[in-house]
Amino acid sequence: MPYLTRIQAGEPDVLFTGRPVAYERTGGSSGGSKLIPYSAQGLQDFQTCIVPWLANTVRRHGITGRAYFSISPAARKPEFIGSVPVGLSDAAYLGERAGYVLYQQTAVPFSVSDIQDISVWRAQTREYLRAAHDLELISAWSPTFLLRLLADFPDTRELWPDLKVVSCWTSGPSHRYVKDIRRLFPHAVIEPKGLLSTEAVVTVPDLTGQPALACPGFFEFAQNGQVLLDSELALNAEYEVMVTTASGLYRYMTGDRVRYDGCNSDGRPLLEFIGRDALTSDLVGEKLTEAFVGKCLEMIPGFAMLVPDVTRPGYVLISEHDVGPDILSLLDNHLGINPQYAYARKIGQLAPPRALKCRSPLLIVEKVMRQRGVRLGDVKPTALRSEEFWLGLFEGCRI
16 A cells, blocks of 8 residues: 555554654645645754744844734635644744744734635735834745735835845746845845745755755755765756655655755855756657756746747747847747757757747736645746646737
């Protein structure tokens, strides 16, 4: 019987000691959603990474006022396997003590997470934030979550004059939104977050805000068929992360590509998130990864995503802006760094990339990911989607 089936049936000591205290579903960004059990120690490992980072941020920036930690609307109805919940509140990852402190300081009550109607959730969240004039800290995973939530808000310098820190993803595909975040919060420090997923915490910001390898868990790094330990990594080289966790994942390929940037003063490896190797598109053998495509799209401002067109094999650039032939030619050249793509273009297997200007394409992405059970605040910007249905959805919002 498969391990997960045995765990769900209530059998103890399968893959880890005891029974799970919770389950989480992955977002399914690179395929179907997966059910991940959390052991008591596994959940404690999340807290061991997150709570010290939060305490350091509060201490380093002298935060004494209220804070806003992104609270998403309910993505799905309450679900249990036996008596074990599927899905945890954001506060559960902080532990009881830190969660209580956040409960006392939060600018938006946790109860908004019970709202399933996005428009109602958004209106109430915005109302609470408008009233929080002593707000000093904003923490959200996705920068696009903040940009959408606070669209058309008044000048944040006047609304929140004491705002000190905005923490969100700033690397990989999220990097293109950092300028927009800085414009929205010109008076605050923009602090990067680490690399965290449903499966594991990979990096946590250190005392200087750099992404240091997390302590809980055992990490290995794959490159060109080799598997290395962190002590064997080469400066500026890129690797795919493999992790073994206390929740029963063994040598699990996360699909995350990172770059090794040396060690911090404590000797911990510094790993910059590049993108997702697990997100791959392959129409005629070209095998484009999201990490690679993200680099190719760096010259395009705002929303930019590549999706496949299977009717005339090739790729379509989805953007909010007009994209001229010069940019498309440059994109084609960048993609041609991949030799399989270049060969497919040369022999006519792949058509040249074309552009599709869309109205609010991020709304389309949010809707699809919400249907997959992803919390709104966890929707990650991505440079590539491989499923065939995306093009049809974006065609529907063509400008």
